[in-house]
Structure formats: C-alpha cells, structure tokens
Amino acid sequence: MSIPRFELERYFARHEFAARYLLCCSDCEPVPMDELLELADEEAGDLWSSLRLGYTESAGHPLLRDAIAATYRAIRREDVLVAAPEECICLTMTALLEAGDHVVCTFPGYQSLFEIARSIGCDVSLWVPDEDAGWRFRVEDLSALLRDETRLVVANFPHNPTGALPAVAEFEAMVDLIRDAGAALLSDEMYRGLEIGDAEPLPAACDLYGRALTLSGLSKAYGLAGLRIGWLACRDGEALERVAEAKDYTTICSSAPSEILALIALRNRDELIVRQRARIERNLAHLDRVLEEHAGQLCWNRPQAGSVGFVRVDCAEDTDRFCADLVEEAGILLLPSSVFSYGARHVRIGFGREDLPEVLDRFAVWLGERLG
Numbered sequence: 198m199s200i201p202r203f204e205l206e207r208y209f210a211r212h213e214f215a216a217r218y219l220l221c222c223s224d225c226e227p228v229p230m231d232e233l234l235e236l237a238d239e240e241a242g243d244l245w246s247s248l249r250l251g252y253t254e255s256a257g258h259p260l261l262r263d264a265i266a267a268t269y270r271a272i273r274r275e276d277v278l279v280a281a282p283e284e285c286i287c288l289t290m291t292a293l294l295e296a297g298d299h300v301v302c303t304f305p306g307y308q309s310l311f312e313i314a315r316s317i318g319c320d321v322s323l324w325v326p327d328e329d330a331g332w333r334f335r336v337e338d339l340s341a342l343l344r345d346e347t348r349l350v351v352a353n354f355p356h357n358p359t360g361a362l363p364a365v366a367e368f369e370a371m372v373d374l375i376r377d378a379g380a381a382l383l384s385d386e387m388y389r390g391l392e393i394g395d396a397e398p399l400p401a402a403c404d405l406y407g408r409a410l411t412l413s414g415l416s417k418a419y420g421l422a423g424l425r426i427g428w429l430a431c432r433d434g435e436a437l438e439r440v441a442e443a444k445d446y447t448t449i450c451s452s453a454p455s456e457i458l459a460l461i462a463l464r465n466r467d468e469l470i471v472r473q474r475a476r477i478e479r480n481l482a483h484l485d486r487v488l489e490e491h492a493g494q495l496c497w498n499r500p501q502a503g504s505v506g507f508v509r510v511d512c513a514e515d516t517d518r519f520c521a522d523l524v525e526e527a528g529i530l531l532l533p534s535s536v537f538s539y540g541a542r543h544v545r546i547g548f549g550r551e552d553l554p555e556v557l558d559r560f561a562v563w564l565g566e567r568l569g
Contacts, residue, residue, distance in 0.1 A: 200316040201371065203308050209559045217528035218556040223357060224548035225391075225504050226419040227471040233421075233458060236465040244457050253450040256441060257428070260353050261456050262486040264463035265428050266366030269411070270404045272430045277363045278441055282387060282414040283309060288447065289383055289410055290314050290469035292439040298348035301380075303334060305358060305537035306508075310351050310385060311539055319348075331498045332361035332507070357389040358537060358545040359507045360500020367552075368399045371408050382409040382435065387427075390418045390470045391477065398500045403430045410436065417504065419462050419469050420549075424455040473549065477504055480548040487557050491564060504549030507534070511531065512568060515541045527563040529556060 213219065237245060244260075256262065257279025265279070266272045280288065287311045292501050294300065296318025302311040304323035311321050321340045326332040332357070343350075352371065355362045363371070375382050384402030392398050402409035414427025429439045462469060481499075484506075488495055494512035511520040516533040534543035550556075 199551070201312060203312075203447070203530070204231040204313055205308060208536050211388070212524060212530050216524050216530035216551070218559060220547065220560060221291075221505075221530055221545050222547035222550055223505050223545075224417050224422045224498045226476060226551045227288075227423065228420045228469065230458075232365075233461055234344070238464060241457060241461045241464065242390055244460070245454075248364075248453060248457060250453055253453050253456055255444060255450050257451060258456045258460065261460045261463070263430075264460055265413075265430065266467065268413075268463070269401050269430055271432060272403055273403075275290075275417050275434070276430055276432050276437065278429045278431075278444070279449075279456070280427060280429070280448065280516050282412060282416055282445055283424045283427070283562075284444070285412050285414075285427050285429050286310060286364060286383075286385075287313055288440045288443045289412075290317060292443040293381060293436060294319055294348060299344050299346045300349045300351065301339065301342045301347060303353045305355065305534070305539040306353050307357060307385070308537075308559060310353060310383075310448065314351075316375035326356075326359065328498065328509075330360035332356065334361060334363060334367075334371075336374065338369055339371055340374055343374060343380070345378075347378050347467075349364055349381050349383060350378075351374045351383045352402070353385040353387075355391065355500075355502030356502060357385075357388065358505050358532075358534075359498065360393075360503045360505060361498075362396055362399065362501035362503075365397055369405065372402060372409070375409070376406055381433075382406060383412060383452075384409055385412045387413055387417045388415060390466075391442040391504060392420055392502045393500060394479065394483065401430070403432060406433045408436070415462055418473060418550075419466075420473055421462055424459055426451060426454075426455050436459075471475070473504075474513070476551065477549055479558070480550075480553040483554045483557050484548055487561050490561065494564065494568065504547055505539045505547050507543050508546050509543050511542075512564075513528065516544050517541055520544060523560070523563060527559060529560055529563065 403411035
C-alpha cells in the first residue's frame with residue numbers, strides 16, 4: 198500500500214509547537230489532569246489509585262465500553278471497540294475494503310477518511326457541499342454518487358472543516374439511501390454534542406442503521422486529545438470483529454491510564470461538554486465581531502456545530518502565502534485550505550480554545566496593518 202503524505206498533519210508537525218498562537222485548532226480547550234481527577238466517582242477513583250501498568254483488554258476496559266454504550270440508544274458493550282480515533286479510521290478501511298470497491302466520502306475533510314481507501318485501490322467519489330447554500334450536503338447529490346458496487350459511504354457530521362450540520366430529516370434520508378444501496382456507513386461523529394445555538398443534534402448513525410460504524414472519541418468535544426482514546430460503535434458484529442482482528446497488528450490495546458481517565462470523562466460527559474459549549478458560544482461572539490469589522494476581506498457561513506469553521510479570504514489570492522506571512526510576522530497559525538486539497542481561498546479557524554479573544558485581537562491588528 199502506497200499512501201500520500203498527510204498534508205494537514207505534516208503542516209501541524211512543522212508549525213503547531215513552534216507558533217506562539219494557534220487559531221486553527223480542531224479541538225476544544227484541553228482539560229487539566231487535576232480537574233478531571235476531581236470528577237472521579239469512588240469506583241473510578243479506586244481504579245485510578247490501584248492501577249497497574251500492564252496490558253489492557255484489546256476491545257477496551259469493560260466499564261469504559263459500558264460508559265461509551267450508554268451514550269447511544271441501541272448499543273451494548275459488545276458493540277464497542279476502543280482505539281485511537283485515527284487508528285479506527287485506518288483499521289476500518291483496512292478491514293472492510295478491497296481494491297476495486299467504490300467508496301463515497303464527504304469532502305473537504307480529514308485526509309485519511311478518503312485517502313486510505315484510495316491507497317487500498319478503491320474508486321473514491323467525493324461528496325462536496327454547496328458553499329453558497331451554507332455548506333449544505335445535498336441528499337440528491339449523495340443519491341447521484343451511489344452505485345450498485347458502492348461498498349462504503351464515509352460521512353462526517355458535524356463537519357470538519359466547515360461546521361455544517363444537516364437537518365435531522367436530511368440525515369435520516371441520507372442513511373436510508375445508504376441502506377437501500379446495501380453499503381456500510383462509517384460516520385465520523387467526533388464533534389457530536391457541540392451543536393451551536395438551537396441546532397438540533399443528529400441521531401447517532403449506529404442507532405439508525407445496523408451496518409453503520411460510528412466513529413467518536415474524546416479528542417474534540419471533551420478536550421482530551423492527549424488521552425488518544427476513541428471508539429467504534431457498531432451493531433454489525435462480523436464487521437466489528439474484522440476491525441478488532443486488524444487491531445492486533447497495530448496497538449493491540451489502549452493505554453491503561455488513558456482508559457481510566459476516559460471512564461471518568463464519560464461518566465461526567467454532560468459537565469465537560471457543557472463547559473466546552475459555553476466557551477464556544479463566547480468565542481463565536483468575538484469571531485462575529487471580527488468578521489463583521491473585516492466583512493470586505495473575510496467571510497464565512499457561520500458553523501452550526503463543532504469548534505471549527507471555514508473562512509473565505511477575499512483579501513488574498515493565495516491562502517498558503519497568507520498563512521505563511523501570518524505565522525512568520527505575527528506568530529499566529531491558521532490552516533490554509535490547500536491542506537484539504539480544496540483550493541487556495543479558504544482557511545480553517547478553530548474557536549474552541551480559551552485564548553481565542555486574545556489571538557483574534559492580534560490577528561485583527563496584523564490584518565489591519567497588512568491592508569494598510
């Protein structure tokens with residue numbers, strides 16, 4: 198298998214820990230370790246204090262899988278496989294796809310969601326939203342892409358990088374189309390729970406469709422990316438077992454400390470996510486102000502969910518150059534749309550971090566100086 202360079206991750210590898218200010222993070226504010234431990238109930242606290250650093254169960258700690266299953270309607274412990282989120286993507290593609298299979302994937306998006314399938318030898322069709330309609334992913338466009346030989350549809354809602362979120366009825370119609378086509382569905386739901394304003398949360402794909410694999414984890418909405426804990430939830434036991442068998446060739450099992458910390462987080466899910474949503478709402482008010490002040494240079498479709506958005510830069514012809522100048526001159530990191538293979542007119546902005554108001558003010562000053 199020959200796979201191209203992961204442009205987004207290589208970009209972050211060069212700049213993320215060198216830039217002074219980050220304005221493009223995909224995750225929410227990281228939770229301090231001591232704050233998370235303060236939330237532990239007696240059982241989880243005992244598990245933490247008595248923890249021995251040996252191997253863990255390959256599928257994940259039973260109590261952790263119970264806690265994950267409890268976030269869905271139709272999922273049991275046996276329907277959950279714990280692994281790092283990126284690992285889940287790679288394992289699913291490797292286990293379920295073969296050369297010549299047809300795959301449909303939302304685009305733009307996280308590169309592994311479509312590139313791994315391509316590297317296997319699959320024919321990948323990209324499902325592209327309409328920017329003028331608020332980054333809307335149209336049901337009829339999905340219908341036109343599906344074929345008799347479609348093996349897998351990969352969907353990402355809430356969507357990274359645009360923040361788009363279909364209406365519940367639209368999402369259910371999408372799932373019905375996939376079911377009728379006889380395809381499996383890999384549903385990336387990493388931002389589920391971060392709906393903005395009165396946006397209605399989508400049902401989990403694994404609750405709607407027996408052949409759906411819901412991908413989720415603690416990296417985005419929970420602010421716990423450092424735990425490297427994610428999961429697949431799926432009622433198709435045969436498919437999940439094939440993914441589990443593929444995991445024997447990667448990490449085998451998860452980190453023992455991370456699993457207990459993840460259990461604490463999931464047992465306090467509402468409290469952690471409420472904090473992040475409140476921060477997002479505060480930050481969006483600052484973003485609205487800056488974008489209004491620079492309406493002739495920057496514009497966007499306001500995200501409906503998640504902690505990222507896709508801003509069109511009308512004051513620059515090339516956002517690669519724009520972002521390079523910004524990080525060099527002001528120490529602020531934005532993500533150019535070229536890392537998503539989506540032209541050179543947009544940037545991804547992240548608004549889940551606590552220091553966003555300060556970074557935005559610095560960005561506004563730099564932009565004003567640049568435009569004279």
